[in-house]
Amino acid sequence: xxxxxxxxxxxxxxxxxxxxxxxxxxxxxxxxxxxxxxxxxxxxxxxxxxxxxxxxxxxxxxxxxxxxxxxxxxxxxxxxxxxxxxxxxxxxxxxxxxxxxxxxxxxxxxxxxxxxxxxxxxxxxxxxxxxxxxxxxxxxxxxxxxxxxxxxxxxxxxxxxxxxxxxxxxxxxxxxxxxxxxxxxxxxxxxx
Amino acid sequence: xxxxxxxxxxxxxxxxxxxxxxxxxxxxxxxxxxxxxxxxxxxxxxxxxxxxxxxxxxxxxxxxxxxxxxxxxxxxxxxxxxxxxxxxxxxxxxxxxxxxxxxxxxxxxxxxxxxxxxxxxxxxxxxxxxxxxxxxxxxxxxxxxxxxxxxxxxxxxxxxxxxxxxxxxxxxxxxxxxxxxxxxxxxxxxxx
Amino acid sequence: xxxxxxxxxxxxxxxxxxxxxxxxxxxxxxxxxxxxxxxxxxxxxxxxxxxxxxxxxxxxxxxxxxxxxxxxxxxxxxxxxxxxxxxxxxxxxxxxxxxxxxxxxxxxxxxxxxxxxxxxxxxxxxxxxxxxxxxxxxxxxxxxxxxxxxxxxxxxxxxxxxxxxxxxxxxxxxxxxxxxxxxxxxxxxxxx
Amino acid sequence: xxxxxxxxxxxxxxxxxxxxxxxxxxxxxxxxxxxxxxxxxxxxxxxxxxxxxxxxxxxxxxxxxxxxxxxxxxxxxxxxxxxxxxxxxxxxxxxxxxxxxxxxxxxxxxxxxxxxxxxxxxxxxxxxxxxxxxxxxxxxxxxxxxxxxxxxxxxxxxxxxxxxxxxxxxxxxxxxxxxxxxxxxxxxxxxx
Numbered sequence: 001x002x003x004x005x006x007x008x009x010x011x012x013x014x015x016x017x018x019x020x021x022x023x024x025x026x027x028x029x030x031x032x033x034x035x036x037x038x039x040x041x042x043x044x045x046x047x048x049x050x051x052x053x054x055x056x057x058x059x060x061x062x063x064x065x066x067x068x069x070x071x072x073x074x075x076x077x078x079x080x081x082x083x084x085x086x087x088x089x090x091x092x093x094x095x096x097x098x099x100x101x102x103x104x105x106x107x108x109x110x111x112x113x114x115x116x117x118x119x120x121x122x123x124x125x126x127x128x129x130x131x132x133x134x135x136x137x138x139x140x141x142x143x144x145x146x147x148x149x150x151x152x153x154x155x156x157x158x159x160x161x162x163x164x165x166x167x168x169x170x171x172x173x174x175x176x177x178x179x180x181x182x183x184x185x186x187x188x189x190x191x192x
Numbered sequence: 193x194x195x196x197x198x199x200x201x202x203x204x205x206x207x208x209x210x211x212x213x214x215x216x217x218x219x220x221x222x223x224x225x226x227x228x229x230x231x232x233x234x235x236x237x238x239x240x241x242x243x244x245x246x247x248x249x250x251x252x253x254x255x256x257x258x259x260x261x262x263x264x265x266x267x268x269x270x271x272x273x274x275x276x277x278x279x280x281x282x283x284x285x286x287x288x289x290x291x292x293x294x295x296x297x298x299x300x301x302x303x304x305x306x307x308x309x310x311x312x313x314x315x316x317x318x319x320x321x322x323x324x325x326x327x328x329x330x331x332x333x334x335x336x337x338x339x340x341x342x343x344x345x346x347x348x349x350x351x352x353x354x355x356x357x358x359x360x361x362x363x364x365x366x367x368x369x370x371x372x373x374x375x376x377x378x379x380x381x382x383x384x
Numbered sequence: 385x386x387x388x389x390x391x392x393x394x395x396x397x398x399x400x401x402x403x404x405x406x407x408x409x410x411x412x413x414x415x416x417x418x419x420x421x422x423x424x425x426x427x428x429x430x431x432x433x434x435x436x437x438x439x440x441x442x443x444x445x446x447x448x449x450x451x452x453x454x455x456x457x458x459x460x461x462x463x464x465x466x467x468x469x470x471x472x473x474x475x476x477x478x479x480x481x482x483x484x485x486x487x488x489x490x491x492x493x494x495x496x497x498x499x500x501x502x503x504x505x506x507x508x509x510x511x512x513x514x515x516x517x518x519x520x521x522x523x524x525x526x527x528x529x530x531x532x533x534x535x536x537x538x539x540x541x542x543x544x545x546x547x548x549x550x551x552x553x554x555x556x557x558x559x560x561x562x563x564x565x566x567x568x569x570x571x572x573x574x575x576x
Numbered sequence: 577x578x579x580x581x582x583x584x585x586x587x588x589x590x591x592x593x594x595x596x597x598x599x600x601x602x603x604x605x606x607x608x609x610x611x612x613x614x615x616x617x618x619x620x621x622x623x624x625x626x627x628x629x630x631x632x633x634x635x636x637x638x639x640x641x642x643x644x645x646x647x648x649x650x651x652x653x654x655x656x657x658x659x660x661x662x663x664x665x666x667x668x669x670x671x672x673x674x675x676x677x678x679x680x681x682x683x684x685x686x687x688x689x690x691x692x693x694x695x696x697x698x699x700x701x702x703x704x705x706x707x708x709x710x711x712x713x714x715x716x717x718x719x720x721x722x723x724x725x726x727x728x729x730x731x732x733x734x735x736x737x738x739x740x741x742x743x744x745x746x747x748x749x750x751x752x753x754x755x756x757x758x759x760x761x762x763x764x765x766x767x768x
Contacts, residue, residue: 189760
């Protein structure tokens with residue numbers, strides 16, 4: 001769970017000087033406090049979705065990322081502290097591939113990209129180019145996180161490429177190794 | 193929780209010009225005031241069930257939907273206001289998957305369909321075709337709401353299909369993503 | 385390995401009255417004898433590809449199917465008999481998912497359809513409508529064979545649908561159970 | 577084994593009007609006759625290596641390619657004719673994946689590229705850009721031919737990438753399907 005010590009682009013960085021934002025975990029939904037600092041999670045970092053209430057709703061993966069960095073504090077509905085480890089445990093119960101997905105999410109966020117769900121495109125994540133925010137332009141990549149010890153068939157490989165091609169995005173495979181490092185391969189169908 | 197700004201068919205639309213209908217939450221049951229406006233929830237929109245008392249009893253999901261649109265005001269038995277957020281919290285304690293189910297309910301209602309519980313059919317929801325009201329004709333679909341990062345065995349998949357087949361309804365899976373959007377797939381058992 | 389005793393449409397049926405066609409297995413390639421009967425495998429049943437030599441090259445799956453029906457006899461390059469069981473063993477060494485894929489292939493062929501590889505479309509198989517031969521018209525379905533005890537994520541599910549949509553084919557999942565029966569589900573993305 | 581009817585760039589094309597060149601197969605080595613026409617195989621098409629004797633030594637794969645096109649005639653050391661089919665059989669005994677490798681070799685050659693062994697780089701083949709001949713410039717790709725139904729671990733995938741990266745070439749995977757068509761994917765290791 002080593003956080004990579006990379007320099008992040010200014011606009012992505014969360015001011016850690018401030019006190020952590022209070023958030024409440026309710027099953028697989030996390031809601032922030034109602035504050036300007038919380039809303040900046042969405043307006044600056046494009047975490048979560050903005051609620052009518054003025055709070056921000058975060059996914060488990062986003063919450064884990066922010067919790068590990070100390071940017072949010074998580075409590076249960078009965079106001080008990082949910083630390084990072086407990087959060088991972090809870091999330092893994094709900095989402096079997098959580099850890100693999102989390103590590104890839106974290107690594108990409110740490111490199112200064114905004115990464116969001118790509119369910120409707122047929123992939124785990126979509127990633128926007130540096131400096132681009134969702135809505136301003138299309139995502140550049142779709143990303144599939146896999147675990148190093150898994151294997152793949154060429155049919156699956158071909159399917160991922162077809163998805164990327166049909167959504168006009170580049171295909172990125174992020175392979176998580178046993179040391180929680182991610183190796184990326186960009187793949188493109190070609191007719192030489 | 194952004195409400196999608198779709199145009200709803202006239203008959204489905206709740207006249208928001210009117211004052212919100214008073215409702216009382218008691219555990220997981222919500223009862224409306226005794227008024228013509230309340231009864232229209234049932235007669236026009238097919239929300240809830242009509243009680244002998246002339247009041248309408250709403251489910252938590254229906255209440256949340258109406259509360260988010262400003263069509264009802266909810267108070268506790270001790271007459272304390274229960275706003276939308278509090279309602280979601282209470283509901284999630286009673287039904288862990290409430291949020292996923294709520295988002296799918298809302299999305300389908302917003303598209304102009306009447307959606308009701310399908311417990312007795314073995315599913316979460318049943319959905320009537322546009323313009324059809326419960327009692328006039330059979331429901332067209334049964335709907336299972338799931339969360340994007342969950343996973344599924346083929347046994348579970350098969351069970352859902354069996355239920356749909358045996359109740360002569362179409363099977364709809366509604367997958368909720370982290371941006372609260374729902375993607376639908378219609379599935380049918382086939383012997384090619 | 386029970387062969388289903390379904391009546392096959394006339395045009396698909398291989399005249400079993402004739403003696404089996406001689407074929408030679410060389411690694412994962414099978415080549416038939418040079419005879420009219422062998423060429424009918426291709427011209428009538430659309431098995432394999434036609435070679436310049438006038439022989440037909442069959443895939444392991446096609447060969448296993450024809451061998452199980454007694455339509456071909458297989459020998460090794462050193463002219464030793466390779467019976468059905470041995471063939472399955474050899475094939476499984478080369479292609480880990482062979483048995484699952486084989487059972488789905490067999491079941492679909494038995495139902496009177498022509499089924500071919502769909503690697504370039506991003507799926508295992510493509511299937512032509514009854515009476516349609518490759519080249520005459522497009523395939524109707526893409527088919528993914530899976531094993532009942534495996535599980536799937538909604539991202540994978542979405543990817544399969546995206547592939548089907550972008551190739552303008554219908555999506556068929558064939559789930560193989562422990563009794564070698566295949567259950568099919570046709571899935572389509574929908575916006576209700 | 578349908579040869580694709582693509583137009584080849586002039587410089588690659590072998591003048592088929594001429595009589596086939598005589599070659600002798602001895603185990604896995606093929607040697608041409610001593611003639612200007614034979615030497616053109618090397619000087620024009622970069623097939624094989626030039627021997628001091630003035631003959632050209634061809635690999636099995638090159639020989640099969642030229643034999644299938646009618647550019648060479650092959651005889652055994654005892655002067656018996658070895659036709660294309662027999663050549664493939666002999667080659668497959670020596671190299672189990674010969675057919676897969678052959679089909680990819682042929683497809684790339686047919687597209688107008690010079691393709692040579694890459695054993696010393698740690699891959700099956702290296703491919704030069706169009707118009708480039710070995711010695712003039714470095715090869716552009718290394719190519720791994722695989723069979724569609726095989727499967728792959730991420731470790732193997734990573735190894736192929738490492739080889740490409742360390743030899744400063746692009747990585748191309750050529751996947752052969754049951755219809756002898758090859759689909760290509762170019763892969764590159766990336767740090768996004």
